[in-house]
Amino acid sequence: MNSAMMQERMAANAQNSNKAFQAAESAAGALVDQLMGGDLSLLQQAMSASDSRSGVSSYSIGGSEVSAEYEARYLGEIIINSGSSMDASESTTLLKGYRYELRGSSEISGSGAARTVFKGIEYY
Numbered sequence: 819m820n821s822a823m824m825q826e827r828m829a830a831n832a833q834n835s836n837k838a839f840q841a842a843e844s845a846a847g848a849l850v851d852q853l854m855g856g857d858l859s860l861l862q863q864a865m866s867a868s869d870s871r872s873g874v875s876s877y878s879i880g881g882s883e884v885s886a887e888y889e890a891r892y893l894g895e896i897i898i899n900s901g902s903s904m905d906a907s908e909s910t911t912l913l914k915g916y917r918y919e920l921r922g923s924s925e926i927s928g929s930g931a932a933r934t935v936f937k938g939i940e941y942y
Contacts, residue, residue, distance in 0.1 A: 848888060883927050915941060
């Protein structure tokens with residue numbers, strides 16, 4: 819009986835851990851979708867903030883026990899020299915871009931399960 823109860827707890831922990839990962843991944847994906855839709859407000863916040871971080875935005879996953887959020891962090895400017903496949907302009911020798919780290923995180927209340935997912939992007 820003790821072994822069965824322990825296995826049930828382990829299965830529940832694995833399920834909660836997976837659910838937390840999926841929620842964090844969904845939150846980071848929601849930020850990517852927002853950026854691809856043309857809303858760059860979080861990237862602009864991150865560039866102008868003294869700590870290089872945007873505000874944290876809540877993301878609704880569905881279900882009151884799961885909380886998720888996302889934010890962007892500005893990592894710096896990058897310069898690509900002329901001749902690289904990323905150089906879209908024939909009239910300049912440099913192409914300027916910016917690097918960001920996108921963070922999605924989640925927590926499942928009452929279970930102790932929490933996950934954070936990071937995605938890196940470059941914006942030109």
